[in-house]
Amino acid sequence: MIASAVAVAFTAGVFAASTPAASGGTAHNDTGRHHSGGDNRTVDLQLLAINDFHGNLEPPQGSSGEVTELDPATGTTKAVKAGGVEYLATSLRNARNGNKNSITVAAGDMVGASPLLSGLFHDEPTIEALNKVGLDVAGVGNHEFDEGAAELLRLEKGGCHPVDGCYTEGREFKGADFPLLAANVLSEKTKRPILAPYWIEERQGVKVGFVGVTLEGTPNIVTAEGVKGLEFRDEVETINTYTRALKKQGVKAIVALVHEGGLPASSAYNYDCDGTPNGISGPIVDIAKGIDPEVDAVITGHTHQAYVCTIPDPSGRPRMVTSASSFGRLYTDLDMRYDRRTGDIVRTSVKAANHVVVRTQAATDLTQLLTDWKKLADPVANRPFGYITADIDGRRSTAYEKPLGNVIADAQLEGLAPADKGGAQLAFMNPGGIRGDLVHAASGNEGNGVVTYGEAFAVQPFTNMMNVMDLTGAQILTVLQQQVSGVNAASIKILQVSKGLTYTLDLTKTGADRIVADSVRLNGAPLAPAATYRVAMNEFLGGGGDGFPVFRDEGKNKLVGPSDLDLFTAYLAAHSSAASPLAPPAQDRITVVQ
Template identity: 70%
Template sequence: MPNSGTTGRRTTALAVAAAAALFGTMALPATAEAHGRGHDKPKYEDLQLLAINDLHGNLEPPAGSSGTVNEIDATTGKTVATPAGGVEYLATALRQAREGHRNSVTVAAGDLVGASPLISGLFHDEPTIEAMNKVGLDVTSVGNHEFDEGSAELLRMENGGCHPTDGCYENGRTFEGADFPYLAANVTSEKTGKPILKPYWVKNVHGIKVGFIGVTLEGTPNIVTAEGVKGLKFGNEVDTINRYTAELKRQGVKSVVALIHEGGYPASNVYNYDCGAGGSGISGPIVDIAKRIDPAVGAIVTGHTHNAYACMIPDPNGVPRSVTSAASFGRLYTEIDLKLDKRTGSIVRPSVTAANHIVRRDVPKAADMTALIDRYRALSAPIANRAIGYIPADINGRGSSALEKPLGDVIADAQLAGLAPADKGGAQVAFMNPGGIRSDLVYKASGSEGDGVVTYGEAFTVQPFTNMMQVKTLTGAQLVQLLQQQVSGLNEAAPKILQPSANLAYTLDMSKTGAARVVVDSIKLNGAAIDPAASYRVAANEFLAGGGDGFPAFAAGTDKLVGASDLDLFAAYLGSHSSVTSPLSVPAQTRITITGTGTDVD
C-alpha cells in the first residue's frame, strides 16, 4: 500500500480543518507532521480571570438575605444560607486566589456603583472606586446604574475630580478616579455617534494580546431616569460585540472576552449552578445573546440579574462556551481559567473552566479595606447612626421572593401618607417599583443602636436613589392599564409587580397570559371599583412616573406635582408610625391575591 501514508496525512489535515471550523477559537494540538519534528509540542500561556458584578457599593458586609449565599451542606444535603460579602473579605479572597498564578486579570461586568449603601452613596460612590483600585480591578464594563447620576458623573468616576456640587469630602484630598478603564462599547453620544468611553481594552499576556469588550444592556434607557441617559444611545449587545471583535481581529487580537451587563435566570439558586447540558437550565436575555456572539469570543462574563451561575451555552457553531455571573453585592467571585495558544494567539476553548467561589467571612480582613471603611464610616457616622424608627421583626424587601413584598407595602404606604395632603399633591394611591427596594429592614442591630432600631443609614440602604416623588392624574382606564403593564408589554416575560398602598386591592390570575392576568373586576380602591372615566391622583417616584420599568401609562399622566424625595418620605413615615413601645407592624401581604399558581396565596 504505497500511498497509505499520503492518504493518512490528507485525511488528518481535512479532519483538523473541519474541527477548526467547528470550534472557532479552539487551538488544536499540533501533530508531528505539521512541525516536521516528532518532539515539537504546542505551547500555551495560562490565564486566570477573576470576575465580579453588581457590587452596588456594598463595602460593608450586606445585611439580611442580601448578605447570604445558598449552598448545599455536604453533610445533610440541604440548602443552607451562608453569610458572605464585604470588601474586607473580597479583597482577601481575590488576593489569595491570585497566588501562584503567573497571569491574572480581575474584571467586572457593571454596576459597581449606584443604589449603594450610605457609606458609599453619601459620597457619590467615591469610596467604592477607591476600594476597587486597592482590590486590583483591571477593567469593567458599565452597567445601567453607572448612569444613575448621568454620563458626566460616570466620566468623573473614571477620571477623578471633586463632585461639581458637593465638592471634596476631605480637606486637601481630591478624588483621583479609577485606576481601571470603564468600557462602554454600545453607549454612544447622540451628537458624535462615538462611544462615550473606550469600547475595549487589550491586555498583553507575555506577547499574546487579549481583548476585553464591555457593554451594558440595550434596554438601559427603560430602567434609568431619562435625565441619567440624556443625549445617549444604547446599541444592540450582540451587534456591538461582534463589530468590535472583528476590529480586534484586524489588530491581531485573537483572544477576546466579553463583559456584558445583562444576564439570565438559572433554574437553581445554588451559587455554582452549571445550568445543565447545553445551558438548558438557564433562561433570560443572555441565552440568545450568548448564542449569537462571534465564536472568536472565548468567554462571557455577565451580570445585571443578580443571579449566580457558571454555564456552558452553545455559540453560533453549537460549541459550548463559558457564560458566568457572580450574583451581586460582592458575595461571590468567579474564577475562570483558560489557556492561550502561543502560536495562534487564540483562547483554547476546550481549556476554559469556570467556578463561582463564596466570599466567606471566616478569612482575615484586608487591612487596607478596613482602613478605608473606617475612614468613611467616621465621616458618615453623624448621619448614618441616627435612629429614625423601630420594627418588631425583619421586614423583607430585596430578600422576599413574594410578588407582594412586606417592605414594598411599607414604602408605598409611606409615599401615600406623605403625598395625600392637598398641598402635597392630593395622592389617592401610591405604587413602588420592586427593583427600587434595595435591601431588607433587619431586626438584629447592625451596630450599637440596639435590636429593632432602624437607623438613617439602614433606611438609606433600602431607598438609596433619593428619587423625587411625583403625583400625577390618571384616568381610571389608565390606572387599569398601569396594573396590566406589570404583566404585559415589556414586562410580559419577566413581570414587574408594583407594590401598592394599603387602600388598593386586586387579584392576579397567573394561569392566564399578558394583561389578562389582572382580574379587572377585582380592582378596588378604598373598597370601590375603578371608574374608567374618573380621574385619580397617583403617586410614584420620578423613575416610575416617567414611564420607567415598562410603564408608559405613568408617563401619560397629567398635572404633575413634584414632592419630597422617596427617602425623606420613608424616613418620616418610620418616625411617625413607630416608637420604642409601639414598633411598626409588619404588613400582612393581603393587597394582591395571587391565583392560578397551583396554590392560591395572598
C-alpha cells in the same frame, strides 16, 4: 453639559482602545507557566471576575450576605455567610497566588443602589476600594447611569463632586485606576461611544481584548435624566463589531463583559449547570448564541445570579458563560491556556468555577479605607429614624405584595396626600427599587428594632424625586395591566400599592386578563373609568421605567415633590417609637389566584 463631557470621554476612550501600546493596562514582567514541553507554545492565563457589587463595602446583612452551597454528595444545601470588600480583596489576592498572568474584570453595576457608606459619597469609596482590590477593567451596567453620564465620567476620571465638593479637605478624588467600557452606549449628538468600547490587557506578550456592553434596555430601568442624551444599541451587534476591530489589531484572545444575565436552574452557586436539565435560561442565552465565535468567554451580570455554564456559539462550539452572583459574595475563577503561535485562547482549555468570598481574613488596607470613610458617614448613618417589632421584608420577599413595599407606598401616599403637596389619592412603587429589608436585629450599637438612617438609606438609596400626576380610572387600570402584559408579559412586575387600592391578580389567565378588571377598588369603591385621580410614584416610574409607559405618556398636571427617601424616613418617624414600634403590615391588597 453632558454632551460636552461625553465628547471628551469618547476622544480619550478611542485613543486608548485603538492604541495597543497605550491600552495594555499593567504589564507584568514575568513569563507565567508554560506547557507543551520546551517550546513554550502555550501559557496559562487566569481571569478573575465579579459583577453587581453595588457598593456593598461592608458585609451585607441578612440573606443578602449569604450564598447557597450545594453538597454534591448528599444533594443538600446550606447558607454560607459571604461578602465584604475586605474579604473580597483577600480572596482575589489569594486566588492570584501562583497565577502570574492574572487579570481581574467586572461585568457592571459595581456602583449604584449602594448602601449608605458608599452611596452617601456618590460611590467614591467603592471606586477607591476597587482600585485597591486590583480591578483591571470593567464593563458598565445600568446602575452606572443612575446619576447620569457626567457623573459616570467623573467616577472614571476623578475630581470632586460638582455639588458636594471634596469630602476631605485637601484631598481630591482621583477616579478609577481601571478603564470603564461602554461599547453600546453612544452620545445621541456624536453617535460615538461615551467611554472606551474595548480594552487590551497585555501580560508579557499575551494580549487579551475585552469588549464591555450593558443591556440595550437600560433606558427602561433607569430614570430618564440618568440616560439623557444617550442611546443604547444591541448587545450582540456591538460586541461583534468590536470583535472585528480587535482582530484587525491582531488581538484574537477576546472576552465579552456583558451586563445582562440568565436565570439558573438552581439557587446553589456551585450547581452543575451543564449537568442540570435546562441549566440556564433568560436573555443571556440568546445573546451568547449570537456573539461572534471569536469571543472566547462571556462574563455576565445583572440578574444577581450565580452560574458557570457552556452555551454554544454560532458555530456550535461550547463557550463558557459565567456570573458571580452579586454584592461581592462570590468571584469567578476562569483558567485557560493562551497559544503563542495562534495568538488565541485554546477554547477547550477554558475551565471556570465560582468561589465564596469567606469572611475569615480581612485585608488591612481595605479595613483602613472603610474606617476612614465611616468616620465621615457615622454621624449621619447612626441616627435612629424608626422602630420595628420584627423584620419587614422587602428585597428578600418572594411575594408579589411585599410587606416593605406596602410601607414604602403608604409613606409616599401619606407624604403627598396634602393638597399643597400634590393631593395624592394612591401611590405605586416599583419592586426593583426596594433594595433591602428592615431587619429587627441590631447591625451596630443601636439596639434591636431600631431603624437607623443608614438602614433606611439601604432600602431607598436612589433618592428618586417623587411625582404626582392626574390619571383617569381607565389609565390606572392600564397601568395594572402593564404589570402582566407588553414588555412584562414574560416576567411580570407587580407594583407595590398604597393602602386603599385592592384588586385580584389571576395567574390562571394570560396577558392583561390576569388583572380582574372589576375587582379593582379604591377605598372600597370601583374605579370610575372617566374620573380623574391624583397618583404618586417615583420619577423612575414617572418616566415610564420598568415597562409602564402610561405614567410617561398619559399623566397630566405633574408635580415634582420631595425624594422617596425623605418620605420614607418621615413615615418611620411619624408611625413608630421605642414605646410603639411599627409592625409588619398585612398583605391584603393584592388577592392572588393561582
